[in-house]
Amino acid sequence: MTVTTRKDWASDQEVKWCPGCGDYSILAAVQLLMPEFGIERSNTVFISGIGCAARFPYYMNTYGVHSIHGRAPTFATGLALTRPDLDIWVVSGDGDALSIGGNHLIHALRRNVNIKILLFNNQIYGLTKGQYSPTSEIGKVTKSSPFGSILSPFNPISLALGAEATFVARSHDMDRNHMMEMMRRAHDHKGSALVEIYQNCNVFNDGAFNEITSKDKRADNLINLLDNEKIIFGQNNDKCVAYDRENGVKIADVSSVGEDEIVVYNSKLDNPALAFAISRLASGPYSPTPVGVFRDVQKSEYGEALRAQSQDAVDKKGRGTLEGLLGSLPTWTVD
Amino acid sequence: MTVKNETLDRIVIRFAGDSGDGMQLTGDRFTESSALFGNDLSTFPNFPAEIRAPAGTIAGVSAFQVHIADHDILTPGDAPNVLVAMNPAALKANVGDLDQDGMLIVNSDSFDERSLNKAGYSSNPLTDDSLKNYRVYEIPMTTLTLEATKETGAKPRDAERSKNFFALGLITWMFNRPFEDTFEWIKKKFANREIVLESNLVAYKAGHAFGETAELFGSSYTVGPAHFTKGTYTNITGNHATALGIVAAGLLSDMEVLLGTYPITPASDILHELSKLRHYNVKTFQAEDEIAGVGAALGASYGGSLGVTTTSGPGVDLKSETVGLAVSLELPLLVIDVQRAGPSTGLPTKTEQGDLLLAMYGRHGESPVPIVAALTPSDCFNAAIEAARIAIKYRTPVILLTDGYLANGSEPWLLPDTSKLEKIDPNFKTEPNHVNSDGTGSFYPYIRDPKTLIRDMAIPGTPGLEHRIGGLEKANEIGSVSYDSLNHELMVTLRNKKIEGIQDDIPLAEVDDPSSDTDILLLGWGSTYGAIAAGARRLRALDKKVAHLQLRHLNPFPKNLEEILSTYETVIVPEINLGQLSKLIAAKYLVSVQSFTKVQGVPFKAAEIERYVLNMIKEN
Structure with a gap:
C-alpha cells in the first residue's frame, strides 16, 4: 500500500482546457481517487486518442501516452496483454470512442481486457470547434449541421451492453462523489470497464446536461441505480421505474403501480436485458435519465485467459529456447 | 521391357x-x-x-x-x-x-x-x-x-x-x-x-x-543429392522462416513478443505459425482490424515487449498512421509487409514488389522508416532478426518487405548455429537522466545518445521515471508538447539523422563480380535475388561478364552503395514493379539506371534476366 496524496498525481503541466470546462472536475475526481487505491504512480498508465479529453494523460503524473484518433483502446490492449502489472486507463470522448474509434471500443468491451475506459461525452466535437458528434441530438444546429442534425445519436450505454461489455456505468461532471464511486467500481472490476461521463462543453455545447444535472433538476431527472434497491426518484420520491409489458420498463408514479411492479435493480444479472431496457428510458439527457452502474458481471478476462494458455504451453512443452525452436523442425543432416 | x-x-x-x-x-x-x-x-x-x-x-x-x-x-x-x-x-x-x-x-x-x-x-x-x-x-x-x-x-x-x-x-x-x-x-x-x-x-x-x-x-x-555444406537442414517457406525469425528476435532480446495482426493473404501463415509457439514467450492477438493489430503491437512495445504486426499492402495502407505515431514517439515496432500484387485488392495470391515506395514514403510529414528486405525464403529468418534488431536498438518502426513468392516458396535451409546469433539489448533506462533545479532527478524521454541519436527509453513500471509522450511535437529532450517552430525543425532533423545514421550499423554492400572486369551491374532488391543471380550465372556461362548486387537494406542504403554505383557504367535494375528502386537510386545518387520491370504477378525467370542483358549488349 503506497501512501500518496492528490498532489502526487498531478503533473507539472499547466492544464489547458477552456476555463469552465467539465474536464477539470473529472481530472480532479481522478486525481482525488488515485491515492485510495494504494498503487504506485509508476504502475499507472493513462492512454488517450485525440480530442479535448485526450489531453488528459499530460496532466497526470503517471506514465501516459497521447496516441492517435480513436485508437487508444488498441494501444491499451497491447499494453494490457503484455503488462498485467499495470493499471491502465483509457480517456476518450464521444467522437474519439464512438465515431472514428467505434470499432475498437466495441471490441475492447467484448474482449473484456483489463482496461478502464472513461468516455467524456459532451455531445459535440470540441477540439475541431463545434461539429455534431455521434451523440448529438437530432435537430442539433452546429457548424456542420446548420439546418439541424438529422442523425439518430448513439446511446453509449446501450451500445456497450450490445457489445457484451461486462462493466458499464454512467456519471456526470457535476457530482464528484458519484464520478469517483463509478471509477472506483470500474477499477475494482476485472476486465474492461466503460464509464460514460456526461461532460459539459461550455464553449460549443453549454448546458447540454442542464435538464438533468443542474442542482434544482437532479432530484427529478436523475435516476440513481443502486443494487438491490427499488428504483425510486423525484423530489418527493414519487416516481419510479416499473416493469412494463411492452418496453420492459417504464417511468411511472409510485402511486399508480403496485409495490412489486417497481424494479429492484441488479447490475450483476448475467442477462443484460434489464440493463438494456433501463438504458433506453431516456433518449438523451432531457428527461429522467439513469446514472450509476448498469452492469457489473464477472467473465473471463482476456489477458488472464491468454496468459493461462501460455502457461499451459510452457507446462506441457517447457520454456522454449532458440536451440529448441530450430531443433523442433523436420531436418536432415549432411555429413 | x-x-x-x-x-x-x-x-x-x-x-x-x-x-x-x-x-x-x-x-x-x-x-x-x-x-x-x-x-x-x-x-x-x-x-x-x-x-x-x-x-x-x-x-x-x-x-x-x-x-x-x-x-x-x-x-x-x-x-x-x-x-x-x-x-x-x-x-x-x-x-x-x-x-x-x-x-x-x-x-x-x-x-x-x-x-x-x-x-x-x-x-x-x-x-x-x-x-x-x-x-x-x-x-x-x-x-x-x-x-x-x-x-x-x-x-x-x-x-x-x-x-x-x-x-x-x-x-x-x-x-x-x-x-x-x-x-x-x-x-x-x-x-x-x-x-x-x-x-x-x-x-x-x-x-x-x-x-x-x-x-x-x-x-x-x-x-542425385546435391553437395551441401555439412550441417543440419530443413525445407522452409518464407512465412515460416519469418515466424521463426520473430521468435528468435524475442529470445535474443529477452523480450516478450506480441504479434498484433489481422488475417490477410499472403501473410496469415506467420500468424498461424506464431500461434503455435506460445511457450516461446510469444503472444498472438488477432485484432478486429489492421489498425488495431498495429496499435496493440505498438502498445506492447511501449510496455517493453517486442511489438510486431504482419500484413500485406492493403494492411500497410491502414497501419500507416500508427507507424507515423511510432516514428514520432520513437518506439520499436516491427511491421512485416508480405507484398502482393496491387493496387487495391489486386491479385491477393500473386507476388509483386510494389510496396517499396509505400514503405519509404507512405506516411504524412517527414516520417523516415528503416526498410529491410528478405532475399530468399530461408533468408526471411535473418531479415526478421535484422529488422527487429534495428527496431529495438533505434526505437523506431522498421518495415520488413517480403512477398508472396518468398512467403509460399521454399528451399533447404542450413540451420544456423544459434549460439552465434547476436544478442539484442533494449537498453531501457532505470535511473533519472536529468537533475532538476531542486536537485531531484527526473526522466526526460527525448535525451539522446550524442552519436547514434537513440533516445532514452523507460518503460511503465519503472519508479521515478514517470513521463508522458504523444503524437504532438515534443520539446527537444524534455518531451513535453511544443509548438515552437524551430524546435519542430530540430526534432524532424534529429529523427531523420537517427535513421540515416543506421548506415554505420549495417553491413557494406558486397558485389558479386567474379571477373572484376565489367561495366554492367545488375542491381536488385529482395526476392529477385534468385532470378538475378541465376541470370548472371547463365550470362557468365556465355562469357558475358556481369556484376550482381542484391540489396537487403533499402533505407538507409549501405554506405558504399554510391561508390559501387560509380564503378559501373551500366546499372540495370530488375524489379517486379514499375521501377521503384530505380527512382530511389536515381533521385539519391543522381545516376542514370536502366529499369527492367515485370508486373505479372509472378517472379522473374532467369532467362528473362539473361535475355535482357544479351539484347542490351547486342544493341550497344
Missing part, C-alpha cells in the same frame, strides 16, 4: 489441377521427400485467391512448381520439364510454360466434353495434335484410383479425391523418391480419418505400382 534409369542433374516439375484437387499438398509432399533425399530445391506455389473457384475452370487452377537438382540452384525454374495436369483447365493454363519436348502427364478421365468446354477447348487437345511437341502420357487416373480404392469402403465421390495421391505415387516412382517416406507421412497426416487414410494409401501405392508395371514409360529418372 526393362525400364531404364536415367540420371539428370536437375528437373522442374509442375503439378496442376483444380483448387480442390490437392495440388499444393501433392507438391509439398514431393518437395519434402526430395529434401530428405538430399536434393537442392526451390518451390513456387501458384494458386487462385478463391478457395474453390468453379470446378474445371481456368480461374480455379492451382499449381505447384518444384525445381530439384544435384547442385546448388537459385530459383524454382523457368519452364517445367514435367507437367502433371489433372484436368483440361490445368492443361490449358500451364502447357504454354512447358519446356520444349517436355513431359506431359494428364488425367485422361477428365477430358470429357463438358470439362473441355469449361476450360474453353473447342477440340480435345489429346486428339487434335496440338500437343505433338510434347511427350504426352494419358493416364486414366480417376478410373485407376476408383478401382484401387474399391475395397476401402470409401464412397466413389470421396475415393475419387484420392487421385492426387495416385499422381504423387506415380511421380515418386518416376523420380525414384523413397517410397516409404511418403507412405509413413500419409499415415500420420490422415491418422484420424480411417477411410480417407486407407484410400489415400492405396491410391498412392497404385500410382507407384502403375509406373513400375504399365510399361508406358521408357525410363525413370534420378536426380
Whole structure:
C-alpha cells in the first residue's frame, strides 16, 4: 500500500482546457481517487486518442501516452496483454470512442481486457470547434449541421451492453462523489470497464446536461441505480421505474403501480436485458435519465485467459529456447 | 521391357489441377521427400485467391512448381520439364510454360466434353495434335484410383479425391523418391480419418505400382543429392522462416513478443505459425482490424515487449498512421509487409514488389522508416532478426518487405548455429537522466545518445521515471508538447539523422563480380535475388561478364552503395514493379539506371534476366 496524496498525481503541466470546462472536475475526481487505491504512480498508465479529453494523460503524473484518433483502446490492449502489472486507463470522448474509434471500443468491451475506459461525452466535437458528434441530438444546429442534425445519436450505454461489455456505468461532471464511486467500481472490476461521463462543453455545447444535472433538476431527472434497491426518484420520491409489458420498463408514479411492479435493480444479472431496457428510458439527457452502474458481471478476462494458455504451453512443452525452436523442425543432416 | 534409369542433374516439375484437387499438398509432399533425399530445391506455389473457384475452370487452377537438382540452384525454374495436369483447365493454363519436348502427364478421365468446354477447348487437345511437341502420357487416373480404392469402403465421390495421391505415387516412382517416406507421412497426416487414410494409401501405392508395371514409360529418372555444406537442414517457406525469425528476435532480446495482426493473404501463415509457439514467450492477438493489430503491437512495445504486426499492402495502407505515431514517439515496432500484387485488392495470391515506395514514403510529414528486405525464403529468418534488431536498438518502426513468392516458396535451409546469433539489448533506462533545479532527478524521454541519436527509453513500471509522450511535437529532450517552430525543425532533423545514421550499423554492400572486369551491374532488391543471380550465372556461362548486387537494406542504403554505383557504367535494375528502386537510386545518387520491370504477378525467370542483358549488349 503506497501512501500518496492528490498532489502526487498531478503533473507539472499547466492544464489547458477552456476555463469552465467539465474536464477539470473529472481530472480532479481522478486525481482525488488515485491515492485510495494504494498503487504506485509508476504502475499507472493513462492512454488517450485525440480530442479535448485526450489531453488528459499530460496532466497526470503517471506514465501516459497521447496516441492517435480513436485508437487508444488498441494501444491499451497491447499494453494490457503484455503488462498485467499495470493499471491502465483509457480517456476518450464521444467522437474519439464512438465515431472514428467505434470499432475498437466495441471490441475492447467484448474482449473484456483489463482496461478502464472513461468516455467524456459532451455531445459535440470540441477540439475541431463545434461539429455534431455521434451523440448529438437530432435537430442539433452546429457548424456542420446548420439546418439541424438529422442523425439518430448513439446511446453509449446501450451500445456497450450490445457489445457484451461486462462493466458499464454512467456519471456526470457535476457530482464528484458519484464520478469517483463509478471509477472506483470500474477499477475494482476485472476486465474492461466503460464509464460514460456526461461532460459539459461550455464553449460549443453549454448546458447540454442542464435538464438533468443542474442542482434544482437532479432530484427529478436523475435516476440513481443502486443494487438491490427499488428504483425510486423525484423530489418527493414519487416516481419510479416499473416493469412494463411492452418496453420492459417504464417511468411511472409510485402511486399508480403496485409495490412489486417497481424494479429492484441488479447490475450483476448475467442477462443484460434489464440493463438494456433501463438504458433506453431516456433518449438523451432531457428527461429522467439513469446514472450509476448498469452492469457489473464477472467473465473471463482476456489477458488472464491468454496468459493461462501460455502457461499451459510452457507446462506441457517447457520454456522454449532458440536451440529448441530450430531443433523442433523436420531436418536432415549432411555429413 | 526393362525400364531404364536415367540420371539428370536437375528437373522442374509442375503439378496442376483444380483448387480442390490437392495440388499444393501433392507438391509439398514431393518437395519434402526430395529434401530428405538430399536434393537442392526451390518451390513456387501458384494458386487462385478463391478457395474453390468453379470446378474445371481456368480461374480455379492451382499449381505447384518444384525445381530439384544435384547442385546448388537459385530459383524454382523457368519452364517445367514435367507437367502433371489433372484436368483440361490445368492443361490449358500451364502447357504454354512447358519446356520444349517436355513431359506431359494428364488425367485422361477428365477430358470429357463438358470439362473441355469449361476450360474453353473447342477440340480435345489429346486428339487434335496440338500437343505433338510434347511427350504426352494419358493416364486414366480417376478410373485407376476408383478401382484401387474399391475395397476401402470409401464412397466413389470421396475415393475419387484420392487421385492426387495416385499422381504423387506415380511421380515418386518416376523420380525414384523413397517410397516409404511418403507412405509413413500419409499415415500420420490422415491418422484420424480411417477411410480417407486407407484410400489415400492405396491410391498412392497404385500410382507407384502403375509406373513400375504399365510399361508406358521408357525410363525413370534420378536426380542425385546435391553437395551441401555439412550441417543440419530443413525445407522452409518464407512465412515460416519469418515466424521463426520473430521468435528468435524475442529470445535474443529477452523480450516478450506480441504479434498484433489481422488475417490477410499472403501473410496469415506467420500468424498461424506464431500461434503455435506460445511457450516461446510469444503472444498472438488477432485484432478486429489492421489498425488495431498495429496499435496493440505498438502498445506492447511501449510496455517493453517486442511489438510486431504482419500484413500485406492493403494492411500497410491502414497501419500507416500508427507507424507515423511510432516514428514520432520513437518506439520499436516491427511491421512485416508480405507484398502482393496491387493496387487495391489486386491479385491477393500473386507476388509483386510494389510496396517499396509505400514503405519509404507512405506516411504524412517527414516520417523516415528503416526498410529491410528478405532475399530468399530461408533468408526471411535473418531479415526478421535484422529488422527487429534495428527496431529495438533505434526505437523506431522498421518495415520488413517480403512477398508472396518468398512467403509460399521454399528451399533447404542450413540451420544456423544459434549460439552465434547476436544478442539484442533494449537498453531501457532505470535511473533519472536529468537533475532538476531542486536537485531531484527526473526522466526526460527525448535525451539522446550524442552519436547514434537513440533516445532514452523507460518503460511503465519503472519508479521515478514517470513521463508522458504523444503524437504532438515534443520539446527537444524534455518531451513535453511544443509548438515552437524551430524546435519542430530540430526534432524532424534529429529523427531523420537517427535513421540515416543506421548506415554505420549495417553491413557494406558486397558485389558479386567474379571477373572484376565489367561495366554492367545488375542491381536488385529482395526476392529477385534468385532470378538475378541465376541470370548472371547463365550470362557468365556465355562469357558475358556481369556484376550482381542484391540489396537487403533499402533505407538507409549501405554506405558504399554510391561508390559501387560509380564503378559501373551500366546499372540495370530488375524489379517486379514499375521501377521503384530505380527512382530511389536515381533521385539519391543522381545516376542514370536502366529499369527492367515485370508486373505479372509472378517472379522473374532467369532467362528473362539473361535475355535482357544479351539484347542490351547486342544493341550497344
